[in-house]
Amino acid sequence: MEIEAYEGESIAAALYAIGIDVFSYSSKLGRPRGAFCMIGKCSSCFMVVDGVPNTRTCIEPVRDGVRVERQKGLAPVPSEKTVDGSVEPEEVLETDVLIVGGGPAGLSAALELARYGLNVVIVNEHFKLGGQLVKQTHKFFGSKELFGGLRGFQIAEMLSEQLSKYDNVKVLLQSAAYGVFRGGWVGVASRNKLYRIKPRAVIVAAGATEQYLAFPGNDLPGVMGAGGAQTLMNEYGIKPGDRALVVGSGNVGLIVSYQLLQAGVKVEAILEIMPQIGGWFVHAAKVRRYGVPILTSHTIKAAWGRERVEGATIVRVDEKFQPVPGSERDIECDLVLLAIGLAPDTRLFAQAGAVMRWIPELGGPVPIRTRRLETSIPGMYVAGDASGIEEATTAMIEGRIAALAIASKFLDGERAKRVEEEMEKLLDFLWNEYRASPLLARARAGKEKATVSEEEMERLRKEHPPLVSFR
Amino acid sequence: MVLESVPTYRRTGIVSVEELKSLGLLPPEERLRKGPVAILECPEPIPCNICVDACPSGAIKMDRIVDLPRVDWDKCTGCGTCVALCPGLAAFVVDLSKPDKAYVTVPHEFLPVPRVGDEVWLLGRDGRRLGKGKVVKVWERNRTWVVTVEVPKELAMEVRAIWVER
Numbered sequence: 099m100e101i102e103a104y105e106g107e108s109i110a111a112a113l114y115a116i117g118i119d120v121f122s123y124s125s126k127l128g129r130p131r132g133a134f135c136m137i138g139k140c141s142s143c144f145m146v147v148d149g150v151p152n153t154r155t156c157i158e159p160v161r162d163g164v165r166v167e168r169q170k171g172l173a174p175v176p177s178e179k180t181v182d183g184s185v186e187p188e189e190v191l192e193t194d195v196l197i198v199g200g201g202p203a204g205l206s207a208a209l210e211l212a213r214y215g216l217n218v219v220i221v222n223e224h225f226k227l228g229g230q231l232v233k234q235t236h237k238f239f240g241s242k243e244l245f246g247g248l249r250g251f252q253i254a255e256m257l258s259e260q261l262s263k264y265d266n267v268k269v270l271l272q273s274a275a276y277g278v279f280r281g282g283w284v285g286v287a288s289r290n291k292l293y294r295i296k297p298r299a300v301i302v303a304a305g306a307t308e309q310y311l312a313f314p315g316n317d318l319p320g321v322m323g324a325g326g327a328q329t330l331m332n333e334y335g336i337k338p339g340d341r342a343l344v345v346g347s348g349n350v351g352l353i354v355s356y357q358l359l360q361a362g363v364k365v366e367a368i369l370e371i372m373p374q375i376g377g378w379f380v381h382a383a384k385v386r387r388y389g390v391p392i393l394t395s396h397t398i399k400a401a402w403g404r405e406r407v408e409g410a411t412i413v414r415v416d417e418k419f420q421p422v423p424g425s426e427r428d429i430e431c432d433l434v435l436l437a438i439g440l441a442p443d444t445r446l447f448a449q450a451g452a453v454m455r456w457i458p459e460l461g462g463p464v465p466i467r468t469r470r471l472e473t474s475i476p477g478m479y480v481a482g483d484a485s486g487i488e489e490a491t492t493a494m495i496e497g498r499i500a501a502l503a504i505a506s507k508f509l510d511g512e513r514a515k516r517v518e519e520e521m522e523k524l525l526d527f528l529w530n531e532y533r534a535s536p537l538l539a540r541a542r543a544g545k546e547k548a549t550v551s552e553e554e555m556e557r558l559r560k561e562h563p564p565l566v567s568f569r
Numbered sequence: 570m571v572l573e574s575v576p577t578y579r580r581t582g583i584v585s586v587e588e589l590k591s592l593g594l595l596p597p598e599e600r601l602r603k604g605p606v607a608i609l610e611c612p613e614p615i616p617c618n619i620c621v622d623a624c625p626s627g628a629i630k631m632d633r634i635v636d637l638p639r640v641d642w643d644k645c646t647g648c649g650t651c652v653a654l655c656p657g658l659a660a661f662v663v664d665l666s667k668p669d670k671a672y673v674t675v676p677h678e679f680l681p682v683p684r685v686g687d688e689v690w691l692l693g694r695d696g697r698r699l700g701k702g703k704v705v706k707v708w709e710r711n712r713t714w715v716v717t718v719e720v721p722k723e724l725a726m727e728v729r730a731i732w733v734e735r
């Protein structure tokens with residue numbers, strides 16, 4: 099079948115737009131698989147694209163004449179003919195700073211570094227810069243200086259625009275940093291080309307992955323990350339379904355519910371397992387005003403349907419979060435959107451052997467870091483959701499802090515001092531003003547647990563000698 | 570978690586007029602009768618001070634970014650700029666100065682955009698349809714429409730959204 103798509107659309111979005119929501123079949127039971135995260139972090143949208151299997155179609159742009167096939171289970175190794183010919187020789191790059199991830203943290207870091215004349219390479223898995231800002235159609239909070247009041251996608255446009263003015267910034271799109279190597283090298287796989295990069299410092303701002311929930315039927319197409327639905331409707335203008343059940347009432351669940359209403363999707367209910375709403379009151383009020391029920395002390399028991407979700411069974415829970423027998427209720431819907439939290443993408447730190455710690459408040463294992471966001475791998479910094487789940491505004495602040503920490507080392511004299519002062523101002527604002535909100539207490543506590551003094555970091559490095567160093 | 574210490578609005582997503590009053594977020598009766606005035610239904614210490622910068626009359630005050638916004642009711646002209654710019658869509662303007670009707674100004678981010686003269690549904694904080702009201706003013710700022718509707722006086726503190734039949 100031949101289909102039409104818009105330029106700049108991902109293959110997964112283009113297929114979804116014409117009603118194709120099954121992208122592959124599972125290996126053992128042959129169950130249909132649909133979209134889940136839509137941001138290149140899961141494996142739900144794997145398809146065979148121009149003969150290449152395991153292609154993440156959600157971050158693969160459409161192009162004229164591209165051949166897309168549903169993948170059935172494990173695929174064979176593609177023939178040499180498929181990949182040969184277009185492969186270019188490896189390129190070796192040296193740079194001051196390598197930034198992994200072109201979202202709010204990465205872009206803010208890059209701008210700060212570029213401003214001080216340092217050379218920057220940004221590696222970005224998606225074919226567009228901006229990370230998850232591009233699908234944030236709501237206005238941001240914070241202050242005017244923090245771009246509050248602007249809508250997320252407008253911030254992405256502005257940051258990308260500003261960045262394009264610097265010729266000391268090189269952007270590698272559709273590229274993944276696949277490993278850190280002895281001697282301080284980072285391997286990057288681009289389209290048909292490998293890079294071996296030798297940076298003087300690295301900032302990993304790789305973002306986060308949507309978390310999954312175990313319940314019968316959770317693999318049906320139509321069970322999606324809330325962020326996945328957001329990508330479809332806000333980035334590509336595709337209505338993800340007609341009737342949605344949203345699981346989780348944190349800010350993500352509440353904001354996505356509001357945006358579903360804007361897209362003309364009926365939100366049947368928002369479920370919250372806790373006895374109170376997870377997110378901010380103002381976000382909850384926005385959906386309540388349009389009649390969306392928020393059911394606290396409720397969770398999903400099962401989703402059902404044949405080739406796609408046709409409904410879900412919800413259940414009330416007691417104080418111990420156990421289902422109350424007899425309280426089950428069926429809700430007809432074609433979307434079940436999970437908004438139960440995110441997990442930091444810290445794979446590069448794990449591979450590099452950074453000292454890490456499991457911190458539930460931050461969504462999973464994160465690298466231990468100093469206030470200046472340097473991890474136990476000397477010269478390897480962390481910023482944004484990869485440092486522990488928070489939000490885009492703090493991600494932008496963290497990106498700038500990491501950048502200024504690096505710049506203060508690479509510059510000298512007066513300039514270094516100015517940079518240092520600017521960094522301290524940001525640190526003070528972040529810890530003593532922004533995170534002072536009691537509503538951010540949980541994330542703040544998590545970030546405190548992950549942050550150690552310079553002395554403690556030196557002690558950790560003695561105890562776990564770093565395998566590699568970037569300074 | 571001690572549930573008793575949790576304000577009701579954190580369980581329901583609906584703030585009551587009493588709660589707003591006890592938080593000092595409601596203007597005094599005499600001020601309400603004088604003319605349009607802002608009501609910021611923003612009861613939590615979130616990190617946000619957009620309204621402070623937004624207000625052309627400098628009527629909103631906050632010391633730290635996590636404080637609750639405080640409106641100087643005498644400085645507020647009821648212009649509605651905060652309604653347009655508040656990212657929480659938590660700002661409203663209420664006008665109780667006219668003898669037989671009240672006017673409520675709400676943010677609106679849904680299509681179709683209402684036009685002056687349209688009869689639209691009036692929604693309460695819980696989404697209930699409280700009746701229909703006439704649109705008397707519409708303007709837009711960065712995709713948030715600021716819509717003023719005429720409502721029965723007794724609903725001035727209840728109507729917080731509108732719905733335009735598609």
Ligand code: SF4
Pocket residue numbers: 606607623624625626627628629640644645646647648649650651652662
């Ligand atoms: S209505 Fe106008 S004057 Fe009053 S607080 Fe809002 S922005 Fe300021």
Ligand code: SF4
Pocket residue numbers: 239380609610611617618619620621638654655656657658659660
């Ligand atoms: S702009 Fe809105 S959300 Fe922000 S502090 Fe003011 S009233 Fe609250």
